[in-house]
Amino acid sequence: MSEELIAFFKALSDANRLKIIGLLAQQPYSVEELAVLLDLKASTVSHHLSKLSQIGLVSARADSYYNVYQLDEKVLEAKSRNIFSQENLAASVVDVDAGAYDNKMIKDYTRKDGSLKTIPAQRKKLEAILRYVVKAFEVNKRYSEKKVNEILSRYHEDTASLRRELVGFGLMKREGGGGDYWRES
Amino acid sequence: MSEELIAFFKALSDANRLKIIGLLAQQPYSVEELAVLLDLKASTVSHHLSKLSQIGLVSARADSYYNVYQLDEKVLEAKSRNIFSQENLAASVVDVDAGAYDNKMIKDYTRKDGSLKTIPAQRKKLEAILRYVVKAFEVNKRYSEKKVNEILSRYHEDTASLRRELVGFGLMKREGGGGDYWRES
DNA sequence: AATCTAATTTGATATGTATCGAATTAGATT
DNA sequence: AATCTAATTCGATACATATCAAATTAGATT
Known part of the structure; x- marks a missing residue:
């Protein structure tokens, strides 16, 4: 439904989450590294990564002590291609009372x-x-x-x-x- | 800069604003009509339309008493095509201290x-x-x-x-x- | 000019959320 | 098994914002 679309936009409407995406577009990073790079606490970064992974944009891979996150570029491209597709536009209106x-x-x-x-x-x-x-x-x-x-x-x-x-x-x-x-x- | 991108996503991360876009994709509507269709007060709709027009997605045309808003489909397409462009990804990271x-x-x-x-x-x-x-x-x-x-x-x-x-x-x-x-x- | 009407702006409120610190969990190293 | 370490979860707080009501503005009709 439209909930998914809203979650997608909400996930991307934060400066630090956009920075995370930009960083992960260069290379994978652990939570701790991202925290240092963004000057945030690890718990905050964890929170952001959780939102990004909910919409499938990033995923984690365990590596020794670290949880290394990576960007799923395929999802990125797929999403950006059909964000404003006819289906999505129609879906957002589905529960509007036309009369x-x-x-x-x-x-x-x-x-x-x-x-x-x-x-x-x-x-x-x-x-x-x-x-x-x-x-x-x-x-x-x-x-x-x-x-x-x-x-x-x-x-x-x-x-x-x-x-x-x-x-x-x-x-x-x-x-x-x-x-x-x-x-x- | 990246501020523009954030404003874009923020503008779209609201259920009622997505509905407005969906409705305007079908035909232009006045503020009052949108308010009735969405079951909101006109002032609230005005607030939403202001955010959408800030990012250039909608524009108004005066028609008698009414302010008729229309969707700018060109902007819609242009935006959706380069949301995750290399420039945008790089721009979001520009002020991250790499060291x-x-x-x-x-x-x-x-x-x-x-x-x-x-x-x-x-x-x-x-x-x-x-x-x-x-x-x-x-x-x-x-x-x-x-x-x-x-x-x-x-x-x-x-x-x-x-x-x-x-x-x-x-x-x-x-x-x-x-x-x-x-x-x- | 006087009077409507829709739209916008403003102020207040309630909900949402980014952030942090502390506590807990999961997992690897010793 | 015991001990680290990073990650996550939880609770609290501060800031952002969606919404409404009331006041104001802009513009058209009479």
Whole structure:
């Protein structure tokens, strides 16, 4: 999931961890050596290495007293190639509620009975409300202007504005000059 | 410098900012819309967008009341291609003191007069100390074993061990069976 | 000009985390 | 087996930051 991606970026968003990566790109080092080179305590370096190994960037090899860490260049290349891949971009959005905006507008602008308190002045909000209102019409069925007004009056007294905006935003179509209205798919 | 790289990773190491990038990869959104979609306050989203625009990933375009943000895909691709480039790896290491380890070992193992308290048992430490000791010899000049021992005695009474280790680690060379010693470049 | 509205900035808070020192563990050397 | 040594883990602390609410700003609509 996206947790992995976040862990990856978090692991790399620290100056000392970037230095560790840069050093290990030159040659393997033990924890103690890294601690001296970075002027940190071994426990701190151990903590950093643990984060880097969690994302698979480094691994350890025991050598006598020492735990020698090395950079896994293959992982490095693989990661950098697909960080912003389509999958990753899509994955980060997967749990976003796509209808949240329309739902909030409906919540903000309607009463319990479904009628509109006001007609939004802002375009984006108006559009969301119109998407809500247009559901009162069946798809592909033809309505006379009188019938359209009757249905729209359940939402707001200014049926003329609603009707005009529905057509303006392309949510409903009108035939020729004064013909019928219908809702397309 | 490396500050830029850290800012880049920090900007991306947050779940909501990744979601914003994912959403903007589909289409531009206003701050308010993003706030609703992510279930955050507008001020928080503004804060996130500010971080993303600092690294050049997003930019804003004014549209009526709204500030519509869009993803700069070119920057996205460019960044992902050279994140772990040689320059970036080298840049993160630029202010690391390469001699810090040897210096610490010298500090730990020598007295004020430069002589050794003990000869380190650990290989890496021994190597650092030997790199220090070998500086007492001129490069490419030939020394008799007797002369070598005399010089080494300034560092430690166990001249035989020092001499053997210097040769063992390749810091000094010896000709044939019992010939002279010399330090190579 | 006066009034809206969205966006940003600011201040406060709560959570996260880099760092250290101390204690413990794992493992090699003697 | 006993003793070192490096590495790791744990607990505490200080600094960073994600979030919200309130105040301010910028800009468009009327």
